Each structure stands twice: as C-alpha cells, then as structure tokens.
Amino acid sequence: MAIVPQRATNNGAMIAVRDLRKAIGEEEILRGVELEVAVGETLVIIGRSGGGKSVLLKHLIGLMQPDAGEIWVSGKNITGMSERQLTAIRQKVGILFQSGALFDSMTVEENIAFPLREAGMRDVKTMRARVNEVLEVVELEGENAKMPESLSGGMRKRVGLARAIIRQPSCVLYDEPTSGLDPVVSDSINRLIRRLQERFQMTSIVVTHDMKSAVHVGDRIAYLHEGRIYFHGTPAELKKCDDPIIQDFLLGRSESATN
Amino acid sequence: MAGAKMIARFFIAIGAPLVAFVRYLGELVLLAGDTFRSVFTHRLRWRLFLQQIVEIGLLSQVVVMVTGGFTGAVFAAQTYFQFNKIGMGSATGAVVAVAICRELAPVLSALMVSGRVGAAMSAEIGTMKVTEQIDALRALAVYPVDYLVVPRALAMMISMPLLTAECIGFGIIASYLVAIVFLDINGTYYVANMVQWTRMRDLIMGVSKAFVFGILIVFISCHKGLTTREGAVGVGRATTEAVVISSLAVLISNFFLTMALNIVYPAGYQ
Numbered sequence: 247m248a249i250v251p252q253r254a255t256n257n258g259a260m261i262a263v264r265d266l267r268k269a270i271g272e273e274e275i276l277r278g279v280e281l282e283v284a285v286g287e288t289l290v291i292i293g294r295s296g297g298g299k300s301v302l303l304k305h306l307i308g309l310m311q312p313d314a315g316e317i318w319v320s321g322k323n324i325t326g327m328s329e330r331q332l333t334a335i336r337q338k339v340g341i342l343f344q345s346g347a348l349f350d351s352m353t354v355e356e357n358i359a360f361p362l363r364e365a366g367m368r369d370v371k372t373m374r375a376r377v378n379e380v381l382e383v384v385e386l387e388g389e390n391a392k393m394p395e396s397l398s399g400g401m402r403k404r405v406g407l408a409r410a411i412i413r414q415p416s417c418v419l420y421d422e423p424t425s426g427l428d429p430v431v432s433d434s435i436n437r438l439i440r441r442l443q444e445r446f447q448m449t450s451i452v453v454t455h456d457m458k459s460a461v462h463v464g465d466r467i468a469y470l471h472e473g474r475i476y477f478h479g480t481p482a483e484l485k486k487c488d489d490p491i492i493q494d495f496l497l498g499r500s501e502s503a504t505n
Numbered sequence: 506m507a508g509a510k511m512i513a514r515f516f517i518a519i520g521a522p523l524v525a526f527v528r529y530l531g532e533l534v535l536l537a538g539d540t541f542r543s544v545f546t547h548r549l550r551w552r553l554f555l556q557q558i559v560e561i562g563l564l565s566q567v568v569v570m571v572t573g574g575f576t577g578a579v580f581a582a583q584t585y586f587q588f589n590k591i592g593m594g595s596a597t598g599a600v601v602a603v604a605i606c607r608e609l610a611p612v613l614s615a616l617m618v619s620g621r622v623g624a625a626m627s628a629e630i631g632t633m634k635v636t637e638q639i640d641a642l643r644a645l646a647v648y649p650v651d652y653l654v655v656p657r658a659l660a661m662m663i664s665m666p667l668l669t670a671e672c673i674g675f676g677i678i679a680s681y682l683v684a685i686v687f688l689d690i691n692g693t694y695y696v697a698n699m700v701q702w703t704r705m706r707d708l709i710m711g712v713s714k715a716f717v718f719g720i721l722i723v724f725i726s727c728h729k730g731l732t733t734r735e736g737a738v739g740v741g742r743a744t745t746e747a748v749v750i751s752s753l754a755v756l757i758s759n760f761f762l763t764m765a766l767n768i769v770y771p772a773g774y775q
Contacts, residue, residue: 364647
C-alpha cells in the first residue's frame, strides 16, 4: 500500500531528499526518507509524536547533518556543507520553530528586525516599516515593544513566523505550528500559512500531527512512519486510503481495528 | 596471560577518559581557532562588543577592587608579622608589591571573573541552546560563533589585563594604608623599598598572565554554553563545570606561566 514517490531529477524541486538516514544515540530515527517538494507547493508531513518529523525538518535547513543520504535545496546539495556555506541557503529558507525560539533578551520588534539588521540594513525607518508590514500579516499590529516573556504561546509562534518571513524567503518550514494552541488560534495560524502561500507564492513544508491543520493547509500530505515516508498524496487520497496504519492515525486509534 | 589481561584492562580504564579529555581540548582549540578566524575575516558587531565590555569589564570592577584591596591588606599584615621579627618591617612593601603583581592579582582576578562572568556566559549561552535560540540564530543565517563568542572573547581579552592592573593598584594602596595605620611602618621607607624592588617587568608579567587567563575563561565558558544539553539541569551543570574547569585551568596554567615568563621577566633585583 505504501505509496513511495518516484526518484526524479532534482531540477525544479524546491527541496529533494534522497535516502536520508539519521540515528540519534542508539535509535534510528530516519531510515531512508525520500521526499520531493515542488516550488510553490505546500507539503504537510504528518506522523506520530517522536516519529522524527522535527528531525527531518531540521535536516532541510542544515541544522542537523544526516548520517547518510542527500538533501537538495533549490538545486544545491547541502549535505556536508559547512555552517558558513549554509548561510546562503538559510537566507532562502525560513523556519518557524515549535516554541517560536524568540530571542528572549529582545523586544518583538528587535526580534523581527534581527534578520534585516544582520543582513546589514541600518535605516531605522525602512526597518520599522518592514516590521510593521509583517506584523500586520501575522495580525499582531502594535505589539512591537512587548518582550517575548509577556506573549502567549500563539503570539510567540506568530512573532517567530514574522521573523522567519521578513526577508521574504522562497520557502518556509513550520515545526508543529498549531501544537499547544486552542482550536480558534490554530485555525488562524492555518489560514495564515495559506495566505502566505497565496500572497508570496512561498513553498511551505508543515510538520504536524494535527489532522485538521494538515487537511486545511496541505496541497499534498506525506505520512512519516517508522523512519520512512509511508504515504504520499493529496488530502483526498489520504482520506480514501484504507491502509490500516493510515486509518488508525486518521481516526486516532491506539489499537489497530484489524487486531 | 593474566598480566596481559590486566594491562588491557588498565588501558581500557584510562582510555575512555583520556580520549574524552583530548577530544575536549580539541573542541576548545577548534572554537578558539574559529573565533580568531572570524575576528579577522568577518565584521565585528560593535554594539555587542561594547555591551560585553560593560558586562565583563565595567561591572566586574567592584569585585576586583575588593579582592585586590583585602588581599593586599592581609598580605601586608602577614608579611610584616614575620619580617618585623628580624627587623625588616619596612621591606614589607617590596614583598607585597612583587607578589601582587606577579601572582596574586592575576590569579585572584581571574578566579573572581570566572565566577562572575564565566558563569554568566555559560548560563546565558546554555539557556539559548536549550531553548532553540542558537538554532534560531543559525537558521537566520547567523553563525553563533560570530554573534556570541567573538564579542565576548575580544571584550575579555581587553578587560582581563585592565581588571588585573586595577587589582594590583588597589592591592598596593591597601597594603600601604595597612602598613602605616595598623603596622607602624614608616610610609616613606615602605614606598622607597617598594619602588626599589618592584620592576616594570613584574607588572608586565601579571598583565600578560591575565590576558592568557581571560582567553582560557572565555573559551571554556562559551564552549560549555554551546554544548549544553537537557534543559534546566543541563544549564546548571554547564555553569558549574564552566566555573570549576576555568578556575582549575587558571591555577594550573599559572604555574607553567610563572616558570615560562620568569625566563623572559626574571624575578628579583638585577
């Protein structure tokens, strides 16, 4: 039943992963992941908690190095690149961390302006205008002066997202964008992801275990199971799929109905 | 056969810690190499550098003054108690000044700074590590060594010698005050003897040592921060280890520095 994506050329794909393997300590987390994401597409990676989804995501931007396999980002093999070489790739790919990972010694505005300042921008007026623009996109107008400590979980994620998109990357990676949030805030984040994709044609990769979010934002869905991509297809195909493992996940059953 | 087994067991027992130690030293050297390379090839973040100057240099002053002052005071008293018995009370100043310049000020300032600044560095960087802020830096195309280690290392290399000089100054002033107020030494003889027996090279030796200690503290502490794992407990452990290891490194390297620098700047009146 497993629907494995075809091995294709890396041209044209925003991100391509070839036979990615990674062990952390004794445990093999990824056991040969094959994945391809086209430009402008939103791919959702679903799977059980602790199944290696975040690990996979961190590989795509070089935060972790694989034990074996290759990762191609916009036509470049980033496997084995040094931290300095990776900076060029990282300017094209933004990431939203699960916790937001805001710099807790800086205000919201300083956090969001950080990538601009690091890129050498000095003009305070332009910087502020850009910050306000992205704050509007994430619906947090006027929160510039707050410290991360005084923000709720959902607000932190949105600030993290604002920071990730201010340099207008061509691709954004989302690590559990809706986990720990109430349904209303989750929904607003889902709409935000869709809006970014429509407005800026960003390629998005969303890691989640929230099925509602997956179906809402995903053009295609990949199911990561036991270190491999077990299913890869559209949300409609996923729903129709009668594989017991997929069904268990969709219905949230802890014991297979086939047992 | 049993002998061979015992030898094998011996090497297995010391092998793992030895490898870990050599690996640790290697990591420190790599971090230092990375930092110095960055200093010469990448632009310096002046704002962060100045912040660190304030944090490391400016705000450590009180600690260092108190350390220097009371060390000078007590050392003057103890020296006098002994020297006075053989009628050499007025030589106290010379002994105190040389000892403070060459050993006490650099070592004690370094120990105080490693407790105050080294601990803060490893705790701050360690917290950033466990809360994914270091990963966020990397993901935003900023190399953590450039952003976190370079400003701290430069600030430390500038601050440590100055703090030590300050410590020496306060030590000598305090010893003078103790000498004339509590010990009834003639102030003129005290100063005259001190000036006669203390050389510029004593001062240079102390300040050179401080520079080396600063480098040891900053790389040990930053390395501990950058390699922190496992949440709040990990941050606590990293902080403790940073202070313990840098203090030991200061004390151990001090001996070898004394032996080496004494060739360049020999002690005594020549």
